[in-house]
Amino acid sequence: MIAFLxxxxxxxxxxxxxxxxxxxxxxxxxFGIGGGVAFLAACALLLPPAAIIPVHGVVQLGSNAIRAIMFLRHLIWTALPAFVVGSLIGVAIGGSVVVSLPGWLVQxxxxVFILWVVFAKPPKWLSRWPLVTGLMSSFLTMFFGATGPFVAGYVKTLQLDRHTHVATQAALMTVQHGLKVAxxxxxxxxxxxxAVLMAGxxxxxxxxxxxxxxxxxRMSDHGFHRILNIILVLLALRLIWGGVSAFL
Incomplete structure (x- = not known):
């Protein structure tokens, strides 16, 4: 394996x-979320800085595409078109920005957005505007890498069952990572x-x-959403702590 690394x-x-x-x-x-952030953390520790987000993007593209195929019959297709349009705009803007946003601010x-989605009652427009979600998350992913929790906040507002949640989240993230890799x-x-490492x-x-x-x-919808909320809160607190620490 060494020869191919x-x-x-x-x-x-x-x-x-x-x-x-x-x-x-x-x-x-x-559980619906968390794996992309965990993998990004490993990439940040082990990969050269210039390779972190591109390699993470390819791997997440592959992983989410496979997940979307495995859960294809549960997918909500109506969420895709507007999200794709928003994502195109977001990556175009993100790719053209020379100076990235401060990492602490993005995190x-x-x-805070994730905590708001979990504990507050998000306004109805959030579930009706996948274009905005696609634009904002795709812009942020060019700098931050793993915006799955952000997209999960939008998918959560759709109030889907556990299989449909995972399928829809995977499809949206496939679009986002695909555009980012391009x-x-x-x-x-x-x-x-x-290439060989990414394939593995x-x-x-x-x-x-x-x-x-x-x-x-083997899980119930109630158990799934309870665990999803716990993971989202932990991720949100970790992001806020990392942002505040970097600022200070």
């Missing part, structure tokens, strides 16, 4: 990333150097998704 990545780091990809996909398939705002390709990132990460993610799907099938 980029020279700046150790074999031990690759093994940890493979394990994290499996675990992250399992968490997302079983803090996303964290933009990074246009910006010149050398994806070929990481996607394969591990597919296995994690399949096992997570079996766990999801």
């Amino acid at each position: 980029p020279p700046e990545l150790a074999q031990s780091a690759a093994i940890i990333l493979l394990a994290t990809s499996f675990l992250g996909s399992f968490i997302t398939a079983a 803090s705002v996303v964290g 933009i990074f390709g246009l910006l010149g990132f050398a994806f070929a150097d990481w 990460l996607i394969a591990c993610g597919a296995l994690g998704t399949w096992i997570g799907k079996q766990v999801l099938g």
